[in-house]
Amino acid sequence: MSLQQQLRPGSVLRILILAVASLAGAAHAQQGGTLNLIVQPEPISINPGVNRLGPATFVGSKIYDSLLGYTQKDVAPVPRLAQSWSISPDGLTYTFKLRPNVVWHDGKPFTSKDVAFSIGEFLPAMYANSRHLREEIARIETPDSLTITVVLKAPSPAYIRTFNLPILPAHKYVGVTDFRNAPANAEFVGTGPFKFAEWKKGSFIRLVRNENYWDKGKPHLDAVLFQIIPDANSRAIAFETGKVDVLRAGDVENFDIKRLAALPGVSLREDGWEYLQPVGYVHLNNRIPQLANLKVRQAIVHAIDRDFIINTIFSGFGKPINGPLSRLSPYKDASVETPYPFDPKRAARLLDEAGYPAGANGVRFELRLVPLPYGELWSRQAEYLREALGAVGIKVNIVSTDVAGWYKRLVSFDYDIAQNFVYTTPDPAITPTFTYKTLKGNDTGSTGGNVNGYSNAEVDALLEKGAHERDEAKRRQIYSKVQQIVSREVPMVWTHDIVFPTLYRSKVKNLITSALGTDDNFATVELGK
């Protein structure tokens, strides 16, 4: 192991600096108070080991700590339950030194067994992507109670960015084989800064301060109350009347945000999405003849005024995007992308060239649009798409459905065009690889998979290479090439690089301090006067 490897982010010096900084901060920290939040929809579970949807992650991240945290800049790993770590020069062996004297909320000590159990057994049984990760692992070793070693089958530079996963208590699962139906799933025993106190179904979830949290003096808050308010208007009013302190993405519609942000004592932030990196999609089913044609796909992008989508439909909360990666990705290379500006005339010409002339009624062909059933703005976007594509002779028929129906159609190619938004994550090997790699069969598994049915052998080879390339400069080159090809071939329309604003009362301090935004553990959040 080289010295350079040892002195990666978890170096002693860095820890000292952090410790001094946090001590200095602790002296002035405002202690106490209850932070009032909204969680919507009501989560199914608040154990992120059992359910990984937004609501479960938002609440569960305060109860279950992860091995590593991630900085806003470059999404770099920082110590959390792991105090330090090292990666062997061949990129295969990851050794994590765990923080001593950490206890579970039930008083039992936290050890390397818990980590081995979580990443080796529990999470792979519950989640398909944890299972994919598990398949990359040759073996997991626990040489002592505070050391865990993971040996990979092949180098995987993205691996260090996958540790925002919850660590679960192995001692609660002794003798359990059916993890999915285990009673311990609903006991909510973690090591995080807040402990589960009460869940009044349909009303609220209350977490209270963990007095035994390893980071002495933290958390600053006494309690966190997650209120359940199903209607967007009612949520806006709850914020307006001071009943809640924070509104997150999706809590209120975008058109209400500017009004609420203008209220006295209210602040707005757009950051905190550096890990998830949400991007808006209009999927094009590349497996139907019209959309298999590159010119038709290019024509569709030219026909859509994406500035209108950003500025009018999403009230300005979005940035232009012309390729598979978000502006927040460390691998983004906008210089190689092909922009397809709004140009309906050019769109019509491309459709003529593609062999789809306008018929007597002005219609070239018809497509079914499956809209995203996530509320008002997406419905408006669907209406706009029908209008914009209609203007160039593509008749769009909107096939409305609920979430389950939308999901089924997308994962089984039972659509022509469809709306979606996806968390593209900080490393192209984590999510984008699944989105663009050739898929055999008719089941994409999830709506983050290759829903477009896009297939390009060169891209496949590059994605495979990029996932295992250890030289960072070469890795960037590989992903630039991917962006260049995919951007030119537009397997789908990237409508907007999503901006999810967070509104909060200005008295709430340190609300967003990491790449995980409000999905982080809130150990440092303070309520000022």
Add this chain to the structure above:
Amino acid sequence: MNAAAAVAARLGKAALTLLAVVVVSFLLIRLAPGDPAQMLAGDSGSADAAFVAEIRRDLGLDQGLDVQLSRYLKAVLRLDFGVSYREKRPVADMVLERLPSTLLLTTSALVFSIVAGIALGALAARRPGSLLDGAITAVSVTFFAMPMFWVGLMFIIVFAVRLGWLPSYGMLDASAEAQGGWTALADLLKHMVLPVLTLGLYYMSILARVSRAALLQVAGADFIRTARAKGLSPGLIWRDHLFRNALLPILTVVALQAAQLVGGSVLVETVFAWPGIGRFAFEALMTRDYNVLLAVFILTSFGVIVVNLLADMLYQAIDPRIDRASAT
């Protein structure tokens, strides 16, 4: 036919109706596009076909529809409503957790609508065409015509945001709940005002209209004139002759409304974040949590059947001319 046999026959019919509801709902839910296994696998990001199949097997959804149905019917006969796919908890527990909130909301609204509706109808019927009659008609038409969620939002804006008198959402504040006792009760009552009014005013309007019409119709009947001619006191005429005869159509409407209240409560529960069964059923539908949905369907159908049985029996009590057998 004697009374016991008549009741038995009615209960038999009710049981058959319930069975039909279970079977039809079971099949209808499965007809809707969407797959609970996919919804669950979707929680997990990059799922693949094998992973979804594993979840489907875990839920018993890989079996034939006939097997699933017979298994479900047998379980329901033992009052076992199964386990929620999403929460992995017994459905009966989950429903019972939420049922009291919905019952509190709907019965309060029903009682309010009956009392206020009949009172307004009677007031209006006393002098048809008067200013008071006109005012009552205007109020009832307004609340009948306005969408319930909009009325709810307007109430919130006026009474919660502008005036700040009443809370805008929820059933009980976490802090009040912690204190318990009178504080909690007062808090609960405060939280009830707007949702109960929103739900109740709509039904009150219908009842006011129906009561007014029924009372006016009976008031014009020959036997009322006869009663007056006999010199009976106005109070007695009103109570024994007029009101009792007008009660039949009113009762019919009340029975119908009681059945609809659950549907209305979905909207009100959503607007006011009321932790009841309506909203809960809606969320189960969104994720195709079949067992939860079926339990809610069965419960509400059961409620409707019971209300109808009661109404039938009440008809007979109010008007002995209605034969037990023919009322079924």
